[in-house]
Amino acid sequence: MAAARSFRPFLLAGLMAALALSFSACGKDGGGEQAPERGDQAVARVDGKTVWASDVKREAVAQGLIGEGEPLDASSELFRRVLDEVVDQKLLASEALKRKLDKDPVAQRRLAAARERILGDMLVESVVSDAVNENAIRGLYQEQLKLAKRSEEIRARQIVVGTPAEAEQVRKLLAAGASFEALAMERSTDAATRFNGGDLGYFTTDVMPEAYDAALKDAKAGQVVGPFATEGGFAIVKVEDRRLEQPITLEAARPQIVRFLTYDQIRDLLEKLRGRAKVEVLVKGDGARPVPPADAPKAAPQPKTQTPTTQTPQAKGAQP
Known part of the structure; x- marks a missing residue:
């Protein structure tokens, strides 16, 4: 050493x-060779x-x-x-x-x-290990899948230009058979999407500017809509696909589910123990119980994919 x-x-x-x-081990053989x-x-x-x-x-x-x-x-x-x-x-x-x-x-x-802290930790570990098992995790995951509301997602590409005249030129080129991706890389002024062919990835319309919501509301897969005015200029959008929003996977949801089940078990255990015990608090206070940890879920996790809100269309990687 x-x-x-x-x-x-x-x-x-x-x-x-x-x-x-x-x-706590006084009187016992502290040097025993049997593996613990x-x-x-x-x-x-x-x-x-x-x-x-x-x-x-x-x-x-x-x-x-x-x-x-x-x-x-x-x-x-x-x-x-x-x-x-x-x-x-x-x-x-x-x-x-x-x-x-x-x-x-x-x-x-x-x-x-x-010693009390150690024994308390051991009790909590025992209760949690018995209750927070694979069946419980999968059961809560399936329960939340049934409760979750799935919105419709759209995958689209866009070309953003500065003037109505430029937008009309792009529309005519597309109508003549020009490649949408090639035109996006050549003509679009949106730096976030132009170099990936205008690809916006999958999104729900509620995270997009209002003009996109109105333009894409009834558009079908394969349809080109626009031009329409946006904050960045004038946009022409091609709808690539429409589908129900993909639920979060079990593996992605697992850490949050485990935290929720763990906190739930500890809370129930403490409530039962306090219900059986006579606890007298001898100091004055507001009587409030300690608040749970900041990362403890307040309710069962909702396995719903969240897409960050943007003011202008942002590039997002296409999902498989």
Whole structure:
């Protein structure tokens, strides 16, 4: 271990957790060689007590270095660094016990609080892992698909020019069989779309300027409409396709669904526990319950594709 390592601020938090676990395990064999998890690997020993790969992974997750369930290669630099910190925590905790710091009343309160946090986290993890499963995720996704209202999408190309005379020239060239894409690249003044043949991608008319909504409302696939006045000049638009708006995929919706189901389970668990317990708040206040995290959905997620509102037609990549 490097003697010149800088002291890490989070080491104290780790020490409290290590002391809490040591305190709760008094009288048990702390140096047992049986792996705590199936397939676990012994990666170090501190005064004869084994440090397991799962100990290192748990610390890496606690620090936000990896996500829950992500692998951590025992040969990686990150693993060795976190292992170094776990060893430091165990050495500090062991020395604190030798000095009987755990017997101090203040220390015992802090240890008890750390133990309660750990047990609370374990309960939440257990409840969430049982409830937030693939069936629940797919079930909520299908439920929201049935509830979601799907608008009609249009895929179109446009040519924008500065004057009515230029627009009329473009219209005549198109009527004579000229390529819409080629004319868009040659004549259009809209920098956002001219170099991809005027392609606007798929959009719903509510995100477009009012003139587009009126012009495209009844247009059929393959039809050329315009010219009509827009903020950027005069537009001629070719409708390539009309279809129902594509729903969000399960994989794209999965993170939001998991957050919603997780928050829902935690809320229900706390409501049940508070309903069974006698809780007396002895300080004055407005009585408001803590607000949920900012990223916790307030209602079931609506799997509806959103298209940013624009004041002028913007280039969008065509969807498959």
